[in-house]
Amino acid sequence: MTEQELATKAVAPRITPADIEAAIASEHYFTAAQGLLGVQWDAVPRKTIIDTSPAALRMVTICVLVLRNGTKIVGVNEGPVSPENFDPEIGKRYAREKAIDQIWPLLGYELRSRLSGAGA
Structure with missing residues (x-):
């Protein structure tokens, strides 16, 4: 069922994809290898890091x-299972x-609380 069909059939308040997007203040991405390098960066006094993380962490x-x-x-x-397929x-x-x-x-919990008066 598409979002349009759900919206057409809705007779009461509901959460929408737009509500989800509006709730997001910021988004951040990194690989596990980058996260590992960040930990190493904080631990090394001279800030010279050589990436020795397993290739799997890069995916x-x-x-x-x-x-x-x-x-x-x-x-x-x-x-992916095959590194060649990583995008x-x-x-x-x-x-x-x-x-x-x-x-x-x-x-959904937040909406239910508001509708039940518990959030008031």
């Missing part, structure tokens, strides 16, 4: 969404989708 994409209320949501794409943009897209999937229940 793990992490998306961190910071919501307007400060909540941080993390989505991870583990990458950073696809990794970002799937990592973001996994993060977005976690926002739906949070906004």
Whole structure:
């Protein structure tokens, strides 16, 4: 069912993709290898790092969404089985989708609380 069909049939308040996007204040992406390098960077006094991370970590994409209320949501794409199939943009897209999937229940809870008067 498409978003348009859902919107047409809705007879009560609901969470929409636009609500999800509006809840996001910022988004950040990095690979697990970049995260490991960041940890090493903080630990080395002279700030000279040689990337010795396993190649597999270069294919793990992490998306961190910071919501307007400060909540941080993390989505991870583990990458392809074959390194030749790795595409950073696809990794970002799937990592973001996994993060977005976690926002739906949070906004649903918030809406239900408002509708029940518990949020008043």
